[in-house]
Amino acid sequence: MTNTNNIDNKACCSTDQHPDKPKKQEEKTSSSFLQTWGSGIVSLVILLAGIAADQWGQPAFFQGWIRIGWYVLAYLPVGWPVLVKGWKSILKGDVFTEFFLMGIATLGAFAIGEYPEAVAVMLFYAIGELFQDAAVNRAKRNIKALLDIRPDSASVYRSGQMVSVHPEEVQIGETIQVKPGEKVPLDGEMxxxxxxxNTSALTGESKPATYNKGENVLAGMVNLDRLIELKVTRRFNESSLARILELVQNATARKAKTEQFIRKFARVYTPIVTFLAVGLTFLPYFFVENYVFEDWLYRALIFLVISCPCALVISIPLGYFGGIGAASRKGILFKGSNFLDLMTRVNTVVxxxxxxxxxxxxxxxxxxxxDGITTDWLSLAAAMESKSTHPIAKAITEYTKKQGKEISEPEQQEEIAGHGLxxxxxxxxxxxxxxxxxxxxxIVTCADAAGEVNTVIHIAVDxxxxxxxxIADExxxxxxxxxxxxxxxxxxxLIMLSGDKNAVTQQVAKSLGIDKAFGDLLPxxxxxKVEELKKDTNRIIAFVGDGINxxxxxALADVGMAMGGLGSDAAIETADVVIQTDxxxxxxxxxxxxxxxxRIxxxxxxxxxxxxxxxxxxxxxxLATMWEAVFADVGVALLAILNAVRMQK
Incomplete structure (x- = not known):
């Protein structure tokens, strides 16, 4: 099997932003796959022919150097690449790798005349490579799908006409055109x-979403209805799609504790079993009466093949990457496999x-x-809120417009955090x-307002x-x-924290069955509140918020989850998990x-x-032969990989 570092390389897609790069990588992967498969077929055919000749009583021509050469010919297509990798690792100072173990074991098997077993070990190793490639490719499929939605051109309005350019060349503020059926190339305002x-590629939701004038549309969405124009709000490499791609591509860099332990364990474990194999070969000489070097060497070689940590160093990273892939397919982005582990321990959700x-x-x-107020306070209130993107501010401005009132520009404006403007x-x-x-x-407010359950916004003039x-939410x-x-x-x-009035907060909590709720809270x-909860060291806290306020x-919670944070810089920067679907x-x-x-x-x-x-x-x-050793190594690795692939379903 491929070493651990190669797993990460296979598991992560290129960060290059040019759309033709993934295609080249796929062609390279496909070519490598066919090459390995072809080598395996050649090796298998020659091996089976040799075994058949051995079983039929070894014809006169199939003896001595001819027989050795035949099995060497079967060995080279699958064994030579492994030996080369092992040698390169040794030159880099990394001696005790699985390539080293497999190379020593199979060359040793040749040395004691166990030719079919030597070829079989390498052949099954090559088959394991194919299964591993298939498993990793399957795990990458969701991320490849994201890469495939990157548009390769944008129609931008320049010098009185529409010209087609690469999205990287479009500047903020320029106007782009998107035809029905085309992918939106950059983030922009309608x-x-x-x-x-169609937002399914970004959120996993199959139901189309309607966006109106002034709303933000994200790169990667597919325009369904009509020819539209957008005003670009972000450069190509700063778009939400680019950030999401970077997030998922780099997710495997943050390892779970289990994964980190297995990697450290493998580095210590491999040299130990190598020296144990050496001891198994020579130490019995001092304790066994009828010591036969070839017999004990054969046992040591079996020991080496069995002890190869392939199943662990491949299937465990693949299992975690499979979890990240499965989550991204459901619109949940984990920033690392360590957060997959942490989520299993969460016992308090705020x-x-x-x-x-x-x-x-x-x-x-x-x-x-x-009573007695003649000032058009509603227009003044809307003017104050007109520059804000807060949902309540939007509700006030929309309501004022529906009343047919004009909204002026504020001459001065100051935000008082947690209070208002x-x-x-x-x-x-x-x-x-x-x-x-x-x-x-x-300022003394109206007593009737205090009796309102829903959110109350007070206005004072002079x-x-x-x-x-x-104002009510839903x-x-x-x-x-x-x-x-x-x-x-x-x-x-389950605990709910809200800046909304306590009566509203308690009403929502009661209707949903939330254990505790606190309202009227400043940021x-x-x-x-969360710091107070964290004093209980047995709590593992996940906080779920909008990722901005x-x-x-x-940042404080054990696991920070941003709700609906697809277009939010703060969500992507701060949260550990981003729920795209809201x-x-x-x-x-x-x-x-x-x-x-x-569990897997x-x-x-x-x-x-x-x-x-x-x-x-x-x-x-x-009591075990090289064939049992092959099963214990390659067979178990294949079973572990197939088990890890279940995460993709």
């Missing part, structure tokens, strides 16, 4: 009124409310004006925010309370399913994938060690 897009369990699409339910519009001082802001500014807006379709699934997956406690208070808590039910799915991956990895460890220990004992005692 200039056209609306269109539907969640944000808005954008995580609720849609984050707010609508103004009612606007209440105080204050500034100046048309010469008037405007305050807009929650109850905390009004209390801070010494230090006089003008009125309030009642639960996501799978929110209840997500909480139920998390309880079933063994999560001990720093969310951090304090919750970045400090995402579905809270995927939290439980991530835990399940982590558990399945860990430990099954492979148990299988490899169990079979090897048994056959090692039999080989040392002279």
């Amino acid at each position: 200039i056209s009124e609306k269109s539907s897009f 969640m944000d409310k808005t954008g995580t369990l609720t849609k984050g699409v707010f609508e103004v339910q009612k606007a209440v004006t105080m 204050k500034g100046k519009v048309n010469g008037k001082h405007v305050l807009i925010g929650n109850q905390k802001l009004m209390d801070k500014e010494g 230090q006089k309370y003008a009125g309030y807006l009642v 639960l996501k379709e799978d929110a209840a399913q997500a909480i139920n699934a998390l309880h079933k997956s063994g999560v001990r406690e 720093e208070q969310k951090v304090e 919750d970045a400090p808590v995402l 579905q809270p039910s995927k939290i439980a799915t991530a835990i399940q994938i982590g558990k399945q991956t860990k 990895v430990w099954q492979n460890i148990g299988l490899a060690f169990g079979v090897k220990v048994i056959v090692l004992a039999l080989g040392a005692g002279g």
Whole structure:
């Protein structure tokens, strides 16, 4: 089997941004596959012919050097590449590799006249290579699919006409055109009124999504409806698609503890078994009456073949990579296999409310004006919120537009974190925010507003309370399913933290069956809550948020999960796991994938060690032949690889 470093190279795709590069890599992989397969067929045919000649009583011509030469001819197609790799590793100072073990074992078998066994070991080794390549290629399929969605051209408006250029040449602010059926080449803002897009390549969701004028469309989506125009908002190498590709491609760089241990173990284990094999050859001379060098050398060679750690150093990284691939197919991006392991230990899930369990699409339910107020406070409030991208701000501006009111530009504006905004519009001082802001500014609010369950936004003009807006959010379709699934997956406690008013937070928590909920929290208070939870060293905490406002808590948690963070820089930079589909039910799915991956990895460890220990004992005692050794090495490796491939289903 290929050494551990090669597994990583095969498991990761090229980071080159040019679209023709993956094709070249695929052609190279295909060529290598055919070459190895051809060598295996030639070796197998010659080996079977030699075994047949041996079984039929060895004809006169098939003896002596002719017989040796025949089996050497069978050995070279599959054995020579391994010997070359072993020699190159030795020159680099890495002596005790699986190539070294296989080379010594098979050359030793030739030295004592066990020619068919020597060829068989290398032949099955080559077959194992083919299975490994197939398994790794299958594990890479999801990432290759992502690479395949990278568009190779963009139609950009220049000098009064549309010209086709490589996406890397397009600048921010330029206008691009996307025809129906084409992939969106770069992140951009919709200039056209609306269109539907297939987002499955990015999110795993088969249902088309509709984007309207002013909304952001991401590279890799497929335009379904009509000819559209986009204003480019990010360069090609900074697009969400490029970041996602980089994230998945580099995921195998962060190893799980199990994987790290196996690699360290293999480095120590291989030289130990080599010296044990040497001891098994020579030490019996001092203790055994009828010592026969060839017999004990044969046992030592069997010992070497059995002890090759292929099954471990291949199937375990492949198992973790398979888990990352399976998760990405479901729209869940893990930044490393270490987080797959951590997810299995999560016993406390802390969640944000808005954008995580609720849609984050707010609508103004009612606007209440105080008696004696003649100022158009709604237009002033909308002016203050017009530059904000917060969902509540959008709800206020949309509601104001529907009322037919004009929205001015604010002359001054200052954000007070966790409270709201204050500034100046048309010469008037405007305050807009929650109850905390009004209390801070010494403004008395309406008693009726305190009785509202949903979110209340207060507005004051020139230090006089003008009125309030009642704004409501809506639960996501799978929110209840997500909480139920998390309880079933063994999560001990579910906690919700929200900056929304406590009454709303408690109402949502009660309707969903969340264990604890805290509302009216500032961003720093969310951090304090999680720090308080972390004092219990038995807790493994996963925090799920929108990846922007919750970045400090995402970084603090054992596992930070960004919900709907596909287009968010903060999500990709801060979170350990990114849920592209914006579905809270995927939290439980991530835990399940982590558990399945860990189960398969430990099954492979148990299988490899169990079979090897048994056959090692039999080989040392002279009860196992080279054929059993081949099964204990290559056979177990193949079984472990096939088991790891189950993660892809």
